[in-house]
Amino acid sequence: MELAFGACGIFLLMSFITDIRTMKIPNVITVSAMTLGLLYHGVIGEWEGLFFSLKGLGTGFFILLIMYFTGAVGAGDVKLFGGIGAWTGALFTLQCILYSVLFAGVIGLCLLLWRREVFSRLRRVVAGIAGVVMLRSLQPWRGQEGEHLRFPFMTAVLPGAIGAYLFLYV
Numbered sequence: 001m002e003l004a005f006g007a008c009g010i011f012l013l014m015s016f017i018t019d020i021r022t023m024k025i026p027n028v029i030t031v032s033a034m035t036l037g038l039l040y041h042g043v044i045g046e047w048e049g050l051f052f053s054l055k056g057l058g059t060g061f062f063i064l065l066i067m068y069f070t071g072a073v074g075a076g077d078v079k080l081f082g083g084i085g086a087w088t089g090a091l092f093t094l095q096c097i098l099y100s101v102l103f104a105g106v107i108g109l110c111l112l113l114w115r116r117e118v119f120s121r122l123r124r125v126v127a128g129i130a131g132v133v134m135l136r137s138l139q140p141w142r143g144q145e146g147e148h149l150r151f152p153f154m155t156a157v158l159p160g161a162i163g164a165y166l167f168l169y170v
Contacts, residue, residue, distance in 0.1 A: 004040060005165065008033070008087035012154075012161055015080050019154035025076030033083025040087070056085030060093040077153050084161070095168055100153070100160030107156055 011033040015025045034057055041053035060081030067073045085093040 030079035037086025060085030095164035
């Protein structure tokens with residue numbers, strides 16, 4: 001299993017570098033991670049290994065797909081978490097998602113504090129929620145879509161993956 005985590009770590013580092021530089025994770029990295037993870041576990045563990053890898057791929061992919069539809073992450077992140085799952089399985093992938101989201105929250109809060117935008121953004125969120133509740137429509141919420149705080153999600157995923165590994169295996 002150490003080889004699987006090592007290979008996954010290489011894909012994470014490549015993704016981190018490209019996401020920091022371009023705010024995108026190329027398909028050559030994500031699709032390779034998914035394909036090679038499935039192949040590795042299929043060869044090493046036969047049908048049981050392939051099933052382990054497919055469960056992990058599906059877990060990472062579909063949870064991040066929901067986050068993608070809400071605008072929280074990009075499509076490259078969705079495919080990357082499919083690759084993480086293909087290499088490491090469902091349990092590690094769930095832990096990695098949890099830690100990554102927690103790190104993303106801390107990073108986002110730090111950015112808001114640094115930019116001194118905490119209270120103005122909080123006011124807009126409360127106003128959007130109040131508008132949705134009072135008008136029973138998502139229109140007030142949709143008006144704020146262009147105002148999302150953006151940063152490379154890999155700045156949260158890499159420490160999230162390290163934290164998940166330390167929590168589960170050390």
